[in-house]
Amino acid sequence: MSVLAILIAALGALLSFIYYLLQRRMNYWRHRGIPHDPPHFFAGNLKGxxxxxxxxxxxREIYDHHRGSGPFCGYYLFQRPAVLVLDRALIKSILIKDFNNFADRGIFHNEKDDPLTGHLFRLDGQQWRGLRNKLTPTFTTGKMKFMFPTILKVADQLMIAVSKRLVADEHVWDWKEMMACFTTDVIGNCAFGIECNSLQDPNAEFRVMGRRIIGSRRHGPLINAFINSFPKLARRLRMAIMPQEITDFFLRIVRENVAYRERNAVHTNDFMSILMDLNKGKHLKSENDQMRALSVSEMTAQAFVFFVAGFETSSTTLAFALYELALQTKLQERLRQEIEATIKKHNNEFTYECMEDMHYMKQVLAETQRKYPIAPNLMRQAAADYVVPGHSNYVIKKGMMVTIPTIGIHYDPAIYPEPDKFDPERFSADALRLRDSVDWLPFGDGPRNCIGMRFGQMQMRVGLTYLLRRFKFTTSEQTQIPIVFQKTFPLFPEGGIHLRVDGI
Ligand code: HEM
Incomplete structure (x- = not known):
């Protein structure tokens, strides 16, 4: 046999072996008798x-198809068998009761070669635990109250920006973009101590960076699929996902900011000051303390995640809320009346306590987040094999990705009848008493829920309060009804949300 023939035979054998392995992988759920939809050979159940x-x-499609069949169904994240949870008891076990086995997300991070990925959302294991402990005190009610006046200042800027456009006889524009400028300025102020001025200039540096973070990728879809499917291997191969200019921008901003504050002895109560204290080791109780100080690049990664997780989530939710209130102006008026009455009750002052006292406001935002959960799912990874209590044939293997389909639950007619209808009464005190806590998951749940939930809620409530006191929102010819969604991972509206605005 010639060398060439041996090589061809070896290649053929190798390809057959790879095909056999892939085939076996793609039959994982069939062999275990777990309900699932037949996968595409390469794309799994993510075709298209x-x-x-x-x-x-x-x-939503998978959840609707398999709901009621058992505690979970199987599906394939490209080539990777994964679990999609279908029942409440299991959701609670994963997020809360058996959290220790599901504390990780198992997504890519590489602090060394890609420093901005070393943040709370991406880290796992002890690294995550230590950091979560350090950062939790950043989000107490006391800290929120300190930041409240900063948000009010940005809301004043928002009023000026809207008024200017109305004076120029402009009445219809994209509120997703306007709200993104608002929350960028809020987070820029609170996380970086920087006046971003996006409301005055939509092409201000931070707003441009915000657009780039959401819109640009370092690699094409194939390499991204590889990194997402094999995060540990990708880290060993020293791969990175963050475009270099974004890393350079945030490292520079934080370094400059720290140097300026140190030179001028600036100490405020924003996120950056808290991160600087962590950098100086002020949280350490003794020299032998298990927790160590944060490095500058670790600080930057946290400020970065506060920025990324904090602006687009809240701004898009705000835009969705305005859209629903423009469609149902009676609800808008009811909320406006509550705002006025509550401020009156609080001696005509809009304080943190006054904001907390607005119950219909909370219902409107909760219903907005039910209908439009920006993160349509939650992710966890099993640390060890897990037999679902009471279902011995349902086993979640060590290392397997677990998906909790928030969007499926939020549109389940058995939980929320007529799920397409926007109805804040679903979140009245009486209705809430009848529902399970895990039936509403826009911020996740359990020890790994959204750390910034209260901050997000605060900036959304302030934004709505200021806007509805001064302006009326209605739909226009440019309003896309119903909303069409982008094909991206988060739930974003295609083409923005155009609404008509008039002064009151
Ligand atoms: C409407 C606003 C927001 C929404 C809808 C939202 C949603 C979420 C969700 C769904 C998670 C995952 C929770 C889980 O897996 O159980 C999360 C995690 C996180 N969020 Fe938010 N978020 C919002 C605002 C914010 C803000 C304002 C900040 C920071 C200032 C923030 C920072 C984070 C961080 C750091 C994590 C990771 C927590 C961890 O893994 O320990 N988020 N968020």
Missing amino acids: LMKTRSFAEIL
Whole structure:
């Protein structure tokens, strides 16, 4: 046999072996007798992802198809068998009761070569635990109250920006973009101590960076799929996902900011000051303390995640809320009346306590987040094999990704009848008493829920309060009804949310 023939035979054998392994992988759920939809050989159950279908649509379809069949169904994240949870008891076990086995998300991070990925959302294991402990005190009610006046100042800027456009006889524009400028300025102020001025200039540096973070990728879809499917291997190969200019920008901003504050002995109560204290080791109780001080690049990664997680989530939710209130102006008026009455009750002052006293406001935002959960799912990874209590044939293997389909639950007619209807009464005190806590998951749940939930809620409530006191929102010819969603991972509206605005 010639050398060439041996090589061809060896290659053929190798390809057959790879095919056999892949085939075995793609039959994982069939062999275990767990309900699932037949997967595509390469795309698994994500066929058309980002092109013709969003992740939210795919999840909803799988959830609707298998709901009631058992505690979970199987699906394939490309080539990777994964679990999609279908029942409440299991959701509670994963997020809360058996959290210790599901504390990780198992997504890519590489602090060394890609420093901005070393943040709370991406880290796992002890690294996550230590950091979560350090950062939790950043989000207490006391800290929120300190930041409240900063948000009010930015809300004043928002009023000026809206008024200017109305004076120029402009009445219809994209409120997703306007709200993104508002929350960028809020987070820029609180996380970086920087006046971003996006409301005055939509092309201000931070707003441009915000758009780039959401819109640009370091790699194409194939390499991204590889990194997402094999995060540990990708880290060993020293791969990175963050575009270099974004890393350079945030490292520079934080270094400059720290140097300025140290030179001028600036100490405020914003996130950056708290991160600087962690950098100086002020939280350490003794020299032998298990927790160590944060390095500058670790600080930067946290400020970065506060920025990324904090602006687009809240701004898009705000835009969705305005959209629903523009469609149902009676609800808008009811909320406006509550705002006025509550401020009157609090001696005509809009304080933190006054904001907390607005109950219909909370209902409107809760219903907005039910209908539009920006993160359509939650992710966890099993640390060890897990047999679902009471279902011995349902086993979540060590290392397996677990998906909790928030969007499926939020649109389940057995939990929320007529799920497409926007109805804040679903969140009245009486209705809440009848529902399970895990039936509403826009911020996740358990020890790994959204750390910034209260901050997000605060900036959304302030934004709505200021806007509804001064302006009326209605739909216009440019309003896309119903909303069409982008095919991206988060639930974003295609083409923005155009509404008509008039002064009151
Ligand atoms: C409407 C606003 C927001 C929404 C809808 C939202 C949603 C979420 C969700 C769904 C998670 C995952 C929770 C889980 O897996 O159980 C999360 C985690 C996180 N969020 Fe938010 N978020 C919002 C605002 C914020 C803000 C304002 C900040 C920071 C200032 C923030 C920082 C984070 C961080 C750091 C994590 C990771 C927590 C961890 O893994 O320990 N988020 N958020």
